Amino acid sequence: MTNRSGTPILKLSNVSKVFSGYRALDGVSLEVYPGQVLCLLGDNGAGKSTLIKVLAGFHEPTSGTLEVNGEVTAFKSPKDASEAGIATVHQFGGTFPLMSIGRSFFVGVEPTKGWGPFKRFDRHYANETAVKAMQALGITRVTDGDRLIGGLSGGERQAAAIARAVHFGANVLILDEPTAALGVKEAAHVLRIVMQARNKGVAVILVTHNVSHALTVGDHFAVLIHGQKADDFAKGERTREQITDLMAGGEAMAELEQELNTLTGSIERIN
């Protein structure tokens, strides 16, 4: 199924990010294609968060280039990234627990009726659109847009956030550990939603440290260790054991590499 020909919607070339002497990302290259799920795997502190923050425009890379649809682009702010169609959904997926589904769906882009100073928030339209968007992702249990977000299950909240992103034209969806806080059933539900988004032609970047979840939905995989891309492979090219070993043993390997670097001169000094 993996079609990696054509122009990637997002392409990172040799991207590094240095925070006051600490190299959080080190020469990472990645390609993201529409209608595919790219799984970013890695232990805590491997640089996953930094990488997605670079993609979402929160950080500017120290070096390296970012291409959107083949054109070199620099994101100065999260706004630039969202205008390029990149949306990030965080672990608890949205955010306003005490707002209604309809209201929270349209925060910042409220639909109105009426004119001039008499513009009214179009509650009916907001509720209907939000519920429809969620049902399109398979959340059929939600029928009332007046319900509070806080009353939804964790998976449904993720769905609400994903539905919002897709509705507002996101073509790259970054999901930051969407299953980490969920039980088995809920996680399965979220993964199903990920597949729905993928089938709509959205490029999904799924950040996770759960190998099983990644293998279920991923088309392509990248493993980060200590800010470097340790491996990059398509579906079926590695076994579950190989990936788990890489993630677990990677740390020791990187330590060894660093030790060797101090003996032979660091990468920066060689360059």
Add this chain to the structure above:
Amino acid sequence: MSKTSSAQTSFVDKILNLARRPELGALSGTVIVYAFFTYFGGSQFTDLGGVSSWANTAAELLIIALPVGLLMIAGEFDLSVGSVVAGSSVTLALVSGFYGLPTWVGVLAALALGATSGYLNGLMVTRTKVPSFIVTLAMQFGLAGLTLGLVRLITLTTAIPLKDDSFIKTLFGGKFGIGAGGPEQFENAIFWAIGVVLVVVWMLHVSPYGNWIFALGGDIVSARAAGVQVEKTKIALFMSTGIGASLVGIIQALLYNGTSTSGGQSFVFNSVIAVVIGGVLLTGGYGSVVGIVLGTCTFAIVNQGVYYTGWDSDWAALILGILLLSAVLMNNTFRKLAISGGKKKEVKKND
């Protein structure tokens, strides 16, 4: 499967949702204290004189409590309203009483003071990220000191008379009676309060900006990411509490034909009490105009009702303390239920 859970269940849901809303707590609070003081206060409390006594108190408090409520829904506090009330009525009395300029000039000057202090509060909160609790507390003391100091310097007293019989006096500080020949015991502030209620209902529940206010109190980071103009909204909200407070300052100065520098300080805590009894969460993100109106009425009924019982007025404070505590406990329970959706959640594991 539950796609067709239509008319009947949604009706039951609606009733249940209504029962879960914190406004119901506010309503039961109002009903209980009204019944309580009707029993102990007798017919004097329930006749027009009694009603006017708490309605006047409620009206003045409401003009401040509603914008303060909006601000608290957006997750901020304003503890400077007391000094803005005092400062505004002093400004009006100085300009129009002491210097003898037309009353409307004094009214505009007083409103400008309220708007400016609110703007400064908002600017400091959004620029420095210092909690609004501290910023507005500093404003409360700073403005009180400034008002007192300047008035002493200029007039050599702390009380300034203001004599005015114009239309503007009637507009802000007039009174009216109910029924033919009924004594003029209801303040025109009641009409102002109704006006403020309508504006705030529009703002919070009808206009698109209401969404921003809820979003600010719910999750400011997400609100910003979603495109809400965080700074502008907050500054506007701080200005609205300032203007509300100065409106009350104007009303009091014209009602009592003068002012003293110490007036209005009770509004600081009274407004917060009224808003919290009305079901607004201290953490922000939830609240309603209906709730705030009910909370304010409850406050005013207790505050004034105690005079009709023949007891010492200290007991009113005790009742308000108990009401406040139970309201906060109820609001917190509501918040917990709403956020968890009645379900337990696994602890988040990493990052």
